Amino acid sequence: MDFSFTEEQQGIRDAIFKVCARFGDSYWLEKDRHGGFPVELHQALATDGWLGIAMPEQYGGAGLGITEAAIMMQAIAESGAGMQGASAIHMNIFGLNPVVVFGNDEQKQRMLPPLIAGKEKSCFAVTEPNVGLDTTRLKTRAVRDGNSGYKVHGAKIWISTAQVAEKMLLLARTTPLEEVKKPTEGLSLFYTTIDRKTVEVREIEKMGRKAVDSNQVFFDGFHIPIEDRIGEEGKGFQYILHGMNPERILIASEAVGLGRAAIDRATQYAKDRVVFGRPIGQNQAIQHPLARCWMNLEAANLMVFKAASLYDRGLPCGIESNSAKYLAGEAGFEACETAIMTHGGMGYAKEFHVERYLREILIARIAPVSRELVLSHVAERQLGLPKSY
Incomplete structure (x- = not known):
C-alpha cells in the first residue's frame, strides 16, 4: 500500500x-x-x-x-x-x-x-423538474423522425453551462415507460449540437458558483441526427452509469480541495489576528476546530483516491465513490463553516472569500446525488439492509 x-x-x-x-x-x-x-x-x-x-x-x-x-x-x-x-x-x-x-x-x-482542444464546450442534460434523482422516470421524449433521426420534446433542469455550451449530452426516453419490461430500458443517449431555435435555455438565479450558469432547458421539436445517438437505442441508462462513479469521485476531490483552501485561509487569519494581546490561533477554541477539519478532510481524501484507484483498475467502486462524495462533502462543509467562524464578523465579508467558499461547498452536499441516497446505497449494497425506497 x-x-x-x-x-x-x-x-x-x-x-x-x-x-x-x-x-x-x-x-x-x-x-x-x-x-x-x-x-x-x-x-x-x-x-x-x-x-x-x-x-x-x-x-x-x-x-x-x-x-x-x-x-x-x-x-x-x-x-x-x-x-x-x-x-x-x-x-x-x-x-x-x-x-x-x-x-x-x-x-x-x-x-x-x-x-x-477547448474549441467546444458541452453540457450534461439528464435531470428533470418533476423527476429529480429517479432517473428511470424521465419524461423527455425522443421520437424517431423517419430515418434521419429524432425529434425531442420535454424539459431538463439544473443543466450547468447550457448558456455557453455548443454541445449537449442528452438522456431521453425513446420507448414509453409503460412499454418496457424494466424502467431502466427505453432510455437513449445522444451527444449533439444545441439548436437554439428549438432549444430554449433559461438561467436559474442561484446562491453560488455564479461563473458557471445553471439552467432550465426546454425542447420543442429539437432534431437530433441519427448519427448523434451513442450506442444502441434504449440502452442509454446503462451507458450513463459509466460517468456516474467518476463524477462522484471528482466532486469529492473538489470538495476536499475547497475545504483545504478554507482551512488555509482560516489558519493564516488565526495567526495574524491579535485580540487581548495574543493571536487568536493560540486559543484552543480556535485551534481544535481547525485541527479537526484538517483531519476529516485528509480522511475523506483517502476514500477519494481509494475510489479513483479502484475505478482505474477496472474494479467495482460504487460503494467507495458514493462514500467519498458523502465524506468529502461533509468534511468540506465543516471546513468552510469553521473558516467563517474563525474569521468572526469578517468571515461575512466578501473580501475575505470564505463566505463564497461556504456557498460553493453546498454543491458537494447536494449534487450529483443527495446525502440520504448515498446513505441508503451504502446501507443496502454494503450492509445488506432491505431497500427503503
Whole structure:
C-alpha cells in the first residue's frame, strides 16, 4: 500500500497550481459578483492540454486515469478557484466517458478532439423538474423522425453551462415507460449540437458558483441526427452509469480541495489576528476546530483516491465513490463553516472569500446525488439492509 503520489502525479498537481496562480482572488471575486464563464481559465487549461487528461491519446487526450483527473480537479478548487473554476471544466473530464466507451470510431473522432482542444464546450442534460434523482422516470421524449433521426420534446433542469455550451449530452426516453419490461430500458443517449431555435435555455438565479450558469432547458421539436445517438437505442441508462462513479469521485476531490483552501485561509487569519494581546490561533477554541477539519478532510481524501484507484483498475467502486462524495462533502462543509467562524464578523465579508467558499461547498452536499441516497446505497449494497425506497 502506498498513499503517496508518484512523481508524475505530483507534477500534475504542481502544474495545475501554476496555471491557476494566474487567476487570483480578485478574478474569482469578480466572477462571483457579476458572473460570466471563466473563459480565460478554460482556455489556459486547454492550451496546456489539460482538458483531455482522462481522454484517449489518439483523440488528443493524455490517456491518464480518474486518479490523475481527481488530482487536477482538487488542485483547481484548492487554488481558490473553488467550485466556480472546477465546474467550468468538470464536464470535460467525466461527461463524455460514455462516448469513449460506447461511441463508434467516427463519433469519437468527431466529438472528442474539439472538446479536448477547448474549441467546444458541452453540457450534461439528464435531470428533470418533476423527476429529480429517479432517473428511470424521465419524461423527455425522443421520437424517431423517419430515418434521419429524432425529434425531442420535454424539459431538463439544473443543466450547468447550457448558456455557453455548443454541445449537449442528452438522456431521453425513446420507448414509453409503460412499454418496457424494466424502467431502466427505453432510455437513449445522444451527444449533439444545441439548436437554439428549438432549444430554449433559461438561467436559474442561484446562491453560488455564479461563473458557471445553471439552467432550465426546454425542447420543442429539437432534431437530433441519427448519427448523434451513442450506442444502441434504449440502452442509454446503462451507458450513463459509466460517468456516474467518476463524477462522484471528482466532486469529492473538489470538495476536499475547497475545504483545504478554507482551512488555509482560516489558519493564516488565526495567526495574524491579535485580540487581548495574543493571536487568536493560540486559543484552543480556535485551534481544535481547525485541527479537526484538517483531519476529516485528509480522511475523506483517502476514500477519494481509494475510489479513483479502484475505478482505474477496472474494479467495482460504487460503494467507495458514493462514500467519498458523502465524506468529502461533509468534511468540506465543516471546513468552510469553521473558516467563517474563525474569521468572526469578517468571515461575512466578501473580501475575505470564505463566505463564497461556504456557498460553493453546498454543491458537494447536494449534487450529483443527495446525502440520504448515498446513505441508503451504502446501507443496502454494503450492509445488506432491505431497500427503503
